[in-house]
Amino acid sequence: MLTLTSCENMGTKEKIGTTLGVITGGIIGNKIGGKDNKVIGTSLGIAAGYFIGSSIGKYLDEQDKQRMAQSTQQAITTGQTQIWTNTENKTSGQARVVETRKEPKPVVVPILKSKVKQIPPLDIIGDTYRAKSISNVRGGPGADYVKTGSLNAGETVNVVGKVKTSDWYLISQDGVGSGFVSAPLMEHAPGTIPPPSGTIIAQGDVAQQQVASERVCRTIEQSVSLPDGSKKSETIEACQGGDGWKVKS
Incomplete structure (x- = not known):
């Protein structure tokens, strides 16, 4: 299940509607499409490839995409850095919380x-x-x-x-x-x-x-270390919405 819902007029106000239940289980973001922010909600096991940044995802197999997706989800929702390791192919990664802040946002x-x-x-x-x-x-x-x-x-x-x-x-x-x-x-x-x-x-x-409302926003750095010793990273920003976390494009 993959749900993408655009937000309207994000510069001044944010539209809330869909129940979070639709997107619970994997609220991970990527920079998808144009200028509008996107709400990304998905089952981690099915749609991991959709929301791992292309600069990272193309270096990972499906299992590692899933590991990165789950780590990013947990980092966004808990505010704590998450680390994962695949001992079989010697790939590892982390979703590091760079910043957590509160924003006033109608x-x-x-x-x-x-x-x-x-x-x-x-x-x-x-x-x-x-x-x-x-x-x-x-x-x-x-x-x-x-x-x-x-x-x-x-x-x-x-x-x-x-x-x-x-x-x-x-x-x-x-x-x-x-x-x-x-x-x-x-x-x-x-x-x-x-x-x-x-x-x-x-x-x-x-x-x-x-x-009138106040929401929590977090900046997350997704990074992976590959078997050849190289590293890839990407930074995303996610903010709370009434229907779940939204990832800014």
Whole structure:
């Protein structure tokens, strides 16, 4: 499974929609196509060759591409440098975290108009979470807001971000913001794919809302050491989005 989704108007605002579940499992980037940034989400075992930089990928076999892809994914999501070695062909590589920083970045979030009226400033997360128990979904970040739904124990959803001023998550289902859940009721569930809700959402039910936000960006240097003693490297930059990490072109 390989999903590429372009972002609109990245210079001033970033469009959020697709649930992270679609792209959990391998969010690795490469400089693919023109001026637009690309969201790259893929199963590591199938599509490793697509997102290893061409200057490196052409020197690696399929297994080593997969090793590099997994290392880069882990470096991007954890912020820690990752190292791999293939003892059979004496190839090794690393994904080194060069820089981690926070950027203020307004985003545009699609929301269900009937459930979410206003979104306060967010710290972007863009990852899959699981409900620890039956949890209320509310129209705003607080127990005094109207209940708009609920999550069953063990149910997974995409968390777009955490409200800056309170311990509440904005969640999205089927790629659309559907309400807020108290953060202590949720647990991180990386690698899990939230199932579709089965609800048909009409275009008229969805509004696009611009939200003040802050996101984490990381610069990653991918490098390999080849059996002949030569080294190849490439640097990429990835930033958090409400639907996962996006790699800048």
